[in-house]
Amino acid sequence: MQAHAHDLREEVEDEELVDHIRNDYRQAKLDPATRAMLDYCVKLTTRPWEMREDDVETLRAHGLSDADILDIVQVASFFNYINRVADALGVDPEPFMEPWPWQERALPSLS
Incomplete structure (x- = not known):
């Protein structure tokens, strides 16, 4: 973050x-559409098995198109993926970032 x-x-x-x-x-x-998008992303990230058509309908009700929703899903999913890869491999954070508490433990290095 x-x-x-x-x-x-x-x-x-x-x-x-x-x-x-x-x-x-x-x-x-935040505007209601942005808040709905973020709520959707949190659910997709933390409870993906609970995703339902109603979640998509909520985004549509806030004016988001199917193309917008596809973009939201792809971007959220990509960041979930790449963050898990970085965490699993112990990728060093950028110099301006403080390490997360769990990064102080020894992580495997593949180099």
């Missing part, structure tokens, strides 16, 4: 918004 917060900070220049999104997006002043 730190890397993405860093990028968002450069885009929006709104420290309060960045902090809310980084810590709890539900506290941020």
Whole structure:
């Protein structure tokens, strides 16, 4: 999240918004469609086995097209994948990022 917060900070220049999104997006002043998209991504990330057609219908009701929904699923899924790969292989974070607590333990190195 730190890397993405860093990028968002450069885009929006709104420290309060960045902090809310980084810590709890539900506290941020977001439009309903963006909030619905983030709710969908959280569910997809944390409980993918619970995804239902109703979840897609909620996004459509907020004005998102099927192409938008496909993009959302692909981007969220890619980041879930690549973060798991990085965590599993002990990839070092960017220099400006603080390590996560679990990264202090010895991780396997494939180099």
